[in-house]
Amino acid sequence: MERVGxxxxxxxxxxxxxxxxxxxxxxLLSLTLSLAVFTAAQEEDRAxxxxxxxxxxxxxxxxxxxxxxxxxLISQQRLPEDRWIVTVEKMVHWGAExxxxxxxxxxxxxxxxxxxxxAAELPTIEQELxxxxxxxDPGAAGDGPLTGLSAxxxxxxxxxxQACHGExxxxxxxxxxxxxxxxxxxxxxxxxxxxxxxxxxxxGAALSHQDIADIHAWLAAR
Amino acid sequence: MAVTxxxxxxxxxxxxxxxxxxxxxxxxxxxxxxxATGQAIGPLTVRVSRPFDxxxxxxxxxxxxxxxxxxxxxxHFGPPSAEAVQPETWRLTVKGLVKGELTLSLPELKKFEPLxxxxxxxxxxxxxxxxxxxxxxxxxxxxxxxxAQWTGLRLRDLLQQAGIKPQAVHVQFQGADRPxxxxxxxxxxxxxxxxxxxxxxxxxxxxxxxPLPLLHGAPLRVITPGWMAESCMKWLxxxxxxxxxxxxxxxxxxxxxxxxxxxxxxxxxxxxxVPVEQxxxxxxxxxxxxxxxxxxxxxxxxxxxxxxxxxxxxxEVSCDDxxxxxxxxxxxxEQPYAWRQWQYLWSARHVGPTxxxxxxxxxxxxxxxxxxxxxxxxxxxxxxxxxxxxxAA
Numbered sequence: 001m002e003r004v005g006x007x008x009x010x011x012x013x014x015x016x017x018x019x020x021x022x023x024x025x026x027x028l029l030s031l032t033l034s035l036a037v038f039t040a041a042q043e044e045d046r047a048x049x050x051x052x053x054x055x056x057x058x059x060x061x062x063x064x065x066x067x068x069x070x071x072x073l074i075s076q077q078r079l080p081e082d083r084w085i086v087t088v089e090k091m092v093h094w095g096a097e098x099x100x101x102x103x104x105x106x107x108x109x110x111x112x113x114x115x116x117x118x119a120a121e122l123p124t125i126e127q128e129l130x131x132x133x134x135x136x137d138p139g140a141a142g143d144g145p146l147t148g149l150s151a152x153x154x155x156x157x158x159x160x161x162q163a164c165h166g167e168x169x170x171x172x173x174x175x176x177x178x179x180x181x182x183x184x185x186x187x188x189x190x191x192x193x194x195x196x197x198x199x200x201x202x203x204g205a206a207l208s209h210q211d212i213a214d215i216h217a218w219l220a221a222r
Numbered sequence: 223m224a225v226t227x228x229x230x231x232x233x234x235x236x237x238x239x240x241x242x243x244x245x246x247x248x249x250x251x252x253x254x255x256x257x258a259t260g261q262a263i264g265p266l267t268v269r270v271s272r273p274f275d276x277x278x279x280x281x282x283x284x285x286x287x288x289x290x291x292x293x294x295x296x297x298h299f300g301p302p303s304a305e306a307v308q309p310e311t312w313r314l315t316v317k318g319l320v321k322g323e324l325t326l327s328l329p330e331l332k333k334f335e336p337l338x339x340x341x342x343x344x345x346x347x348x349x350x351x352x353x354x355x356x357x358x359x360x361x362x363x364x365x366x367x368x369x370a371q372w373t374g375l376r377l378r379d380l381l382q383q384a385g386i387k388p389q390a391v392h393v394q395f396q397g398a399d400r401p402x403x404x405x406x407x408x409x410x411x412x413x414x415x416x417x418x419x420x421x422x423x424x425x426x427x428x429x430x431x432x433p434l435p436l437l438h439g440a441p442l443r444v445i446t447p448g449w450m451a452e453s454c455m456k457w458l459x460x461x462x463x464x465x466x467x468x469x470x471x472x473x474x475x476x477x478x479x480x481x482x483x484x485x486x487x488x489x490x491x492x493x494x495x496v497p498v499e500q501x502x503x504x505x506x507x508x509x510x511x512x513x514x515x516x517x518x519x520x521x522x523x524x525x526x527x528x529x530x531x532x533x534x535x536x537x538e539v540s541c542d543d544x545x546x547x548x549x550x551x552x553x554x555x556e557q558p559y560a561w562r563q564w565q566y567l568w569s570a571r572h573v574g575p576t577x578x579x580x581x582x583x584x585x586x587x588x589x590x591x592x593x594x595x596x597x598x599x600x601x602x603x604x605x606x607x608x609x610x611x612x613x614a615a
Contacts (some may be wrong), residue, residue, distance in 0.1 A: 068402040073270045076361045087358050095405035095423065116356055172403075 049108055051132055055205040057109030058129040063201035064097050065106075065193060067163040067173070071125045074110070078118055081111045097159050123166065146209055148217025156215050160207065164200075169222055178222035188217060224347045248567050250584070265292055269360050275298035277348075277365035283508035283526050286563055287340070288368035290429050291581050295437050296345045296366065298409040298472075302398035302457050312441055314425075318394070318462035321385030328427065328441050334375035338423060341447040341559035342369050342528045343454060346477055346498045347398075349594075349603025351469045355487045357423035357600035364506055364536040364607070367528070369561045372445045376492070377461075377604040378419045386415075389402055393418035395444055395455035406608070411477075412468035413446060413453050417499075422447050422559070427457065447559035448531035450602070452477045473497070479597045486596035501530035503590055504604040505582035507586070512609040523550070525607070528561035529584035539566040550580070570613045581606045 024146065049057070061071055079087070088107050092098055098106060113122070123131070157169070166172035169180075182189050191211050196202030266276040277294045281558040305311070309328055337504070347359050348366035394412040401408070407489075417423060424445040427434055434440040439456025446453040467473060478495035505527035510516060523541070527534045533556050538547040550566035568578075581590040593605045 070270060070272045070408065073275075073360065076269065077358055078356045079358055080355070085359055094407075095403040102554075 049105075049112060052205065053105055054109060055129060055132050057105045058125050058132075059202055059205040060098065060102055060106050061109075061125055062129065062196070063160065063203065063206060064102075064163075065091065066199070066201070067096070067119075068094075075114065075122060075125055077114050078116045078136075079110075079114060080116055084110050084114070097163065110149050144209070146213035148210075148213035148220075150217040150221045152215070153214035153216070153218025156207070157218055160203070161215065169219055177219050180219075183216065183220050229554065248266070266295070267363075267365065269362065272415050273297035275360050277362055278368060280506055280508050281511055282365075284524060286369065286561075287430055288370055290370070290432060290435050290438065290478075292367045292427075293343075293368040293370060293438065294345065296360075296451065297399070297437075299399045299401045299406075301436050302400060306398040306459075307436070307441060307457055309441055310474055312398075312459070314459060314461065315381060316384045316441060316461045316463075318464055319387040319390045320463050321387065324380070324384050326380075331375055331380075331425065331442065332427065334379050337376055337422075337424060338373040338428075339372060339424070339447060340369060340371045340557055341445060342367060342561050343445075343451050344368075344501055346452055346601040347599075349605070350600035352603050352605060353594070353600045355596070357466040357509060357598060359600055366504075369528075371428075371430050372424055372426040373428035373431070374424040374442070374445065376421060377423045377425055377444070378421060380425065380461070381418065383462075389465045390463045390466045392467050394460075394464050394468045395453075396460040396462070397439070397443075397455050397457040398459045407471040409455075409472050410468050410470055411453060411455060411473055412464060413449075415463075415604060417446055417449065417453075424605075436600055444514050449500055450477075452498065463486050463538040467497075469603050471533060476599065477601065478599065483595040484597070484609050491605055498601050501528065502594075502602055503527070503529035503532070503534065503582050503584040503588050505534075505580045505590060506607045507578060507580050507609055510578070510609070512611075514611045516570055518570050518573065518613055520615060521570050523566040523580075524564065525550075525566050525579060525580055526561040526563055527552075527580075527582035528559075529582065529588075531554050531559070532584040532586055532588075533558070534562045534582050535585045535587075537562075537564040537566075538581055538583075539568070540579040541568050541576060542569070544579050547581070573613050573615050575610055575612045577608055577610050579606045579608045 061074060065071065065074060077084075077087075084107060087108070088096075088098075088103055092103055122128075156161040160176075161169075161177075162172075164172050164174040165177050166174075171177075177183070182192065188211070192200060193207075193215075194202060194204040207215075265282065267279060269277060270274040274295050274297050278288060278292050282288060282292050300309075312328065314324075314326050314331065316326075345362060345366035348362050349364065350357060350359050351361040351363050353563065377393070392412040392414055394410060396408070396410050399409065413423075425442050426439075426445045426448075427442050429435065429438055434443060439458070440456075442458045444453065444455045444458060475500045478500055480493040481496050482493070484493050505525060507523060507525040509524050510521065523539055524536075527537045534552065537550040539550050540547045548566065550564040553563040553565060556562065564580075581589055583589040590604055590606055594603045
């Protein structure tokens with residue numbers, strides 16, 4: 001986040017040269033260069049995001065941003081870093097549930113992906129997530145049975161699920177989860193929560209298995 | 223991002239489905255909404271699927287009136303719950319700096335003298351995608367605009383019945399739509415008293431001779447002819463007469479432009495921001511379409527032009543990338559607030575690609591600029607319209 005890109009390649013930041021003809025060329029050149037550097041820096045940023053970080057950011061966007069609007073509104077933007085900072089801050093202020101670290105990874109992802117020089121047509125964030133298969137998918141079974149802590153699950157539910165499944169898990173954009181049959185079918189529950197289903201985000205990259213087990217325990221106690 | 227009809231339909235269903243599940247619409251009304259709009263929303267280009275933002279492809283602008291089903295849709299939060307706008311229980315309240323508060327049902331409002339007028343409705347962000355540097359917001363291209371016939375009562379008549387107190391300066395509108403989370407500011411707007419009392423400012427319950435569709439604000443919306451659409455509150459439930467401009471995000475931060483033009487890319491500090499109000503003069507080419515391949519010979523170039531509260535005086539067309547301009551013929555009669563159709567007969571001779579441009583001038587002599595002044599919200603784009611065609615032997 002601390003990267004200070006030469007984003008003022010866009011702006012009025014260029015001071016007027018005194019000896020015009022010599023300086024105009026220099027100014028134009030530096031403008032061109034700074035634009036090129038700007039785009040290259042963003043491309044580099046993109047490369048500097050590990051696949052796991054990209055997946056995490058895309059998952060967070062689907063899970064925490066798509067509560068109020070679909071991700072197409074996000075994906076169609078082509079913005080420099082300063083405007084992304086303001087936009088993400090505004091969304092957090094309005095109720096997007098992101099910790100400082102989560103906001104930072106979302107911001108890096110957006111600055112790298114949706115910059116002014118990015119292609120006019122990009123795959124959707126959902127498609128991008130689907131295309132980036134995790135190197136090794138641990139799956140639910142591999143870790144053996146986990147003991148969920150209902151008390152811990154309450155807070156995790158409130159932060160991650162409540163916006164869509166409602167207070168007390170009574171339903172909202174997503175179905176009612178309290179006393180939902182799926183809680184008894186652990187295979188289906190883990191499959192849905194880890195990998196998502198339609199508008200239901202995938203949580204595999206955002207929550208640990210212990211977190212999910214805790215949420216399950218809390219839900220089962222409703 | 224044009225989508226096929228089928229894909230679009232699926233996306234609309236998905237968007238509405240989410241709202242259904244959220245209990246924001248009941249299943250029956252969602253089905254009606256799709257039925258009412260579904261048949262012909264096919265040609266819309268969807269920008270955001272929830273809340274629903276979609277624009278009209280410009281080829282639809284070869285007709286004088288834009289049909290309800292093809293009219294652009296802009297939603298801050300999407301249609302309110304069915305209960306909130308149910309005709310039997312829906313009420314409009316008039317309060318604030320009035321001598322007597324009013325609460326009226328739709329049949330009571332229909333007893334006021336009705337007025338029908340044709341007016342352009344345009345989203346302030348129409349053309350945002352053309353601003354450079356790019357700005358955040360829905361990336362509308364050319365079609366977040368339409369021309370419809372609106373029927374309703376005069377806001378003035380209602381305010382007179384309530385009796386305005388002398389301190390009244392602004393009239394505030396609140397609709398029944400609500401954000402997904404209560405931490406998001408409500409969409410609340412106000413207009414200056416002079417516009418509220420203008421005899422053409424309407425509370426409309428009909429659009430093109432049919433009951434106002436849900437996506438367009440049923441049962442009642444504001445129409446401020448000649449002004450941008452954010453003043454035209456949908457799903458209206460409350461009118462509050464105030465001594466000041468409405469506070470809050472959607473009046474004090476959003477929908478504002480610098481009073482004097484600023485450096486592209488520069489920030490807000492230091493520039494005085496004023497609310498977006500009147501529509502600037504603007505024209506669009508409806509045919510031919512971008513990318514068309516034409517035969518040499520006569521080609522009819524046609525489109526529409528409008529200028530807010532002022533009449534359109536002239537439209538010019540250039541078929542050589544802006545080097546020379548020729549006057550287009552204005553069709554029909556001048557009608558205040560409506561758009562004017564125009565035509566130009568071009569004899570296409572030179573084989574190869576060429577840009578076709580149009581620009582309009584209003585009765586005050588204000589001409590559409592090549593590019594609009596940049597502003598941080600990307601509002602009021604009104605640059606020359608431009609498309610590229612190829613003449614092939």
